[in-house]
Amino acid sequence: MSSLLITNGRVIDPSQDMDRVTNLLIEEERIAAFDVEPDKGSTNGSVATIDAAGKLVAPGLIDMHAYLGEPGGEDDETIRTGTQAALSGGFTSIACAPNTNPPIDTQGTVQFVKQQAADANNCHVYPIACVSKNRIGEELAEMGTLVGAGAVAFSDACSPISNPELMRRALEYLLMFDKPLLSHPEVQELSGDGVMHEGIVSTVLALPGIPAEAEAVMTGRDISLAESTGGRIHMMHISTVGSIDLIRRAKARGVRITAEVSPQHFSLTDEALRSFDSNKKINPPLRGQLHVDACIAGLKDGTLDVIASDHQPQAVEKKMQELDRAPFGVIALETALSVVVTKLIRPGHLDWMTALEKMTIRPARVLGIPKGTLQIGADADVTIIDPDATWTVDLDAFFSKSSNSPYQGETLYGRASTVIVSGCVKFERNC
Amino acid sequence: MDKTIATDNWTQADLLGLEHLSAEEITTILDTAQQLKGMTNGCAKKIDLLQGTTVANLFFENSTRTRTSFSLAARRLGADVIDFSSAGSSLSKGETFIDTAKNIEAMNVDTVVVRHRTPGTPHLLAKNIRCSVINAGDGAHEHPTQGLLDIMTIREHRKKIKGLTVALIGDISHSRTARSNIWGLKKLGAHVIVCGPSTLVSRRWEELGVEVAYSLDAILPRCDVLNLLRIQFERQITRPFPSVREYALLYAMTGERMANAKDDILIMAPGPINRGTEVTPEVADGPHSVILHQVTNGLAIRMAVLYLTHEVAR
Numbered sequence: 001m002s003s004l005l006i007t008n009g010r011v012i013d014p015s016q017d018m019d020r021v022t023n024l025l026i027e028e029e030r031i032a033a034f035d036v037e038p039d040k041g042s043t044n045g046s047v048a049t050i051d052a053a054g055k056l057v058a059p060g061l062i063d064m065h066a067y068l069g070e071p072g073g074e075d076d077e078t079i080r081t082g083t084q085a086a087l088s089g090g091f092t093s094i095a096c097a098p099n100t101n102p103p104i105d106t107q108g109t110v111q112f113v114k115q116q117a118a119d120a121n122n123c124h125v126y127p128i129a130c131v132s133k134n135r136i137g138e139e140l141a142e143m144g145t146l147v148g149a150g151a152v153a154f155s156d157a158c159s160p161i162s163n164p165e166l167m168r169r170a171l172e173y174l175l176m177f178d179k180p181l182l183s184h185p186e187v188q189e190l191s192g193d194g195v196m197h198e199g200i201v202s203t204v205l206a207l208p209g210i211p212a213e214a215e216a217v218m219t220g221r222d223i224s225l226a227e228s229t230g231g232r233i234h235m236m237h238i239s240t241v242g243s244i245d246l247i248r249r250a251k252a253r254g255v256r257i258t259a260e261v262s263p264q265h266f267s268l269t270d271e272a273l274r275s276f277d278s279n280k281k282i283n284p285p286l287r288g289q290l291h292v293d294a295c296i297a298g299l300k301d302g303t304l305d306v307i308a309s310d311h312q313p314q315a316v317e318k319k320m321q322e323l324d325r326a327p328f329g330v331i332a333l334e335t336a337l338s339v340v341v342t343k344l345i346r347p348g349h350l351d352w353m354t355a356l357e358k359m360t361i362r363p364a365r366v367l368g369i370p371k372g373t374l375q376i377g378a379d380a381d382v383t384i385i386d387p388d389a390t391w392t393v394d395l396d397a398f399f400s401k402s403s404n405s406p407y408q409g410e411t412l413y414g415r416a417s418t419v420i421v422s423g424c425v426k427f428e429r430n431c
Numbered sequence: 432m433d434k435t436i437a438t439d440n441w442t443q444a445d446l447l448g449l450e451h452l453s454a455e456e457i458t459t460i461l462d463t464a465q466q467l468k469g470m471t472n473g474c475a476k477k478i479d480l481l482q483g484t485t486v487a488n489l490f491f492e493n494s495t496r497t498r499t500s501f502s503l504a505a506r507r508l509g510a511d512v513i514d515f516s517s518a519g520s521s522l523s524k525g526e527t528f529i530d531t532a533k534n535i536e537a538m539n540v541d542t543v544v545v546r547h548r549t550p551g552t553p554h555l556l557a558k559n560i561r562c563s564v565i566n567a568g569d570g571a572h573e574h575p576t577q578g579l580l581d582i583m584t585i586r587e588h589r590k591k592i593k594g595l596t597v598a599l600i601g602d603i604s605h606s607r608t609a610r611s612n613i614w615g616l617k618k619l620g621a622h623v624i625v626c627g628p629s630t631l632v633s634r635r636w637e638e639l640g641v642e643v644a645y646s647l648d649a650i651l652p653r654c655d656v657l658n659l660l661r662i663q664f665e666r667q668i669t670r671p672f673p674s675v676r677e678y679a680l681l682y683a684m685t686g687e688r689m690a691n692a693k694d695d696i697l698i699m700a701p702g703p704i705n706r707g708t709e710v711t712p713e714v715a716d717g718p719h720s721v722i723l724h725q726v727t728n729g730l731a732i733r734m735a736v737l738y739l740t741h742e743v744a745r
Contacts, residue, residue, distance in 0.1 A: 200639075203604075203633050203636070204450075205551070205572055206570055206571035206572040206604075206610060207550050207570075207572075275554075276550065276551025276552075276554045317527070320529055320555075321527060321528075321529075322551075323551050323552075324548075324549045325549070
């Protein structure tokens with residue numbers, strides 16, 4: 001059995017509060033030891049060595065919010081291309097969203113996703129299944145069966161569960177399985193046909209706006225329902241002052257709530273829409289500076305537990321339409337880590353330990369998967385990061401099938417250089 | 432034929448809006464329009480400045496007067512004009528609008544005049560085709576030639592824009608005419624007031640130095656110019672005010688209201704006007720109304736814009 005020794009890297013593992021320069025030994029697909037001398041190593045076989053001098057060695061990054069296209073959206077992405085993009089972004093595990101066609105609401109589709117992921121043999125893929133049958137928000141899906149098939153969490157993806165009674169019932173039902181309900185908080189009567197954040201920019205551009213309260217009102221609703229049922233709720237892609245304030249207070253009261261933010265929502269504002277570029281059109285929309293500041297504050301004080309990419313590929317021809325016809329969404333797997341470095345770590349908002357925590361152990365705990373840690377005996381999923389890498393976003397070089405990134409042409413810092421999944425090097429950056 | 436028209440200050444192959452134009456650029460268009468108006472004997476005579484060129488009207492929204500105005504302007508300058516409207520076209524066969532535009536470009540069209548219900552569509556076109564793109568209205572975002580002809584009309588009657596108080600009355604939120612006027616007038620130093628129902632006039636405009644008012648009667652005595660926007664029933668989805676009658680009660684420019692207006696106030700409207708809703712016949716046809724001058728100036732402005740953009744593009 002071959003082993004892998006990672007030397008001279010700065011090992012940062014938030015799950016153990018570890019941050020020191022040391023060597024890390026991987027044996028038989030597990031984390032075997034720290035502080036190992038290079039010449040000792042394993043006697044059972046070859047010891048491959050990776051010199052990580054000047055680099056960070058972190059638990060394999062986890063993204064709990066990525067749409068991978070299959071089944072039904074193969075024009076946008078496939079599980080193969082999506083997991084390749086994930087590896088390039090430094091992720092060893094991703095949870096894939098069920099807004100597929102057909103949606104992931106049966107054993108068959110869960111198993112299909114798992115099979116495709118196994119065939120692609122890139123990173124781990126954990127299926128998220130629908131809360132409601134067919135994702136139409138009327139009847140509960142067979143969540144027990146789906147848990148048995150391998151679903152780790154439940155969500156109607158980019159559709160809100162508009163019926164509060166159904167949401168309440170779903171939260172109660174999931175208590176049996178101790179799985180989280182991932183909520184997309186949006187009151188559609190308020191978001192209407194909006195294409196961007198409602199504010200001074202939308203007034204000037206005369207584009208219909210999505211007001212902040214479209215999110216905050218449903219966040220408040222979900223908190224009440226989680227509180228009264230005792231259910232476990234996770235708020236996806238939070239973007240507003242109002243929502244963050246409500247979540248902060250709910251946590252203080254002991255509500256079992258966690259929340260995520262996407263890199264897009266703490267790094268870009270609604271000013272980006274002045275170009276009318278549909279690659280800046282997402283839901284929830286890019287908001288005003290006050291909301292961006294609140295997201296950063298929420299990350300700092302722990303109100304926002306997780307950074308999740310919200311990767312939503314859309315084929316080029318779909319985005320190359322009039323702004324109101326272009327679908328929402330941007331790709332994000334290949335830029336997420338670098339945006340975290342460029343917009344949070346380098347400006348001093350978060351240190352590496354805190355930032356990595358939100359991309360490793362925290363999402364692992366929400367999903368209930370045994371990942372996101374470098375404790376001895378843990379699965380050998382490791383991401384080696386070059387914190388000083390400087391690169392320019394060139395969509396032609398991306399692995400994702402789609403090109404709808406809001407960062408085209410931007411210079412970003414920090415990038416995964418080597419990604420190890422189950423003890424095997426699955427990705428190495430050449431340039 | 433004196434063809435010397437100063438175009439040094441104009442460097443753009445497209446006209447997408449007034450928001451990002453400088454005062455000098457706006458003035459250049461106005462001066463060129465004035466000159467062309469003179470050369471064509473008040474827009475009546477043909478001259479050959481755009482001989483041999485082709486202008487395509489690409490109208491995804493219904494329009495008779497703007498399209499006719501652009502067509503006439505192009506023909507007055509000697510250009511060939513082709514008309515393309517979305518009804519009954521390849522768009523209904525599933526062609527995207529970008530592909531439609533590229534097909535038109537492939538016919539070696541020089542200039543595309545585009546109107547579309549979605550803001551930013553002319554910008555998207557300009558990025559994807561080599562032709563000059565003139566925005567004839569993109570949703571409620573901008574209608575630059577309308578803003579320019581309104582300003583030209585004011586300038587003709589008042590000799591200046593700076594220091595004037597110009598009020599835009601009506602459904603500001605859905606009005607591209609209002610937005611283009613706001614940008615152009617502010618660049619040239621006017622004080623701009625937007626006035627209408629609180630459901631249709633956002634306080635956010637104050638952040639940009641525009642005065643927001645809900646009562647026409649309260650602001651009327653201060654106004655040098657009133658621009659009466661048409662209530663756009665076809666663009667509204669939810670009812671922001673209870674009835675046409677109520678709107679007229681609060682905002683229609685009537686003979687009675689005229690008594691409280693300045694002696695030299697100018698009454699303007701982008702048209703078509705709803706007689707009795709925004710303005711009564713006695714005011715629309717009265718001595719203060721310059722509505723028909725706007726139409727003539729529209730022709731001059733469009734000639735100027737077609738000419739100036741083509742000069743840069745070629």
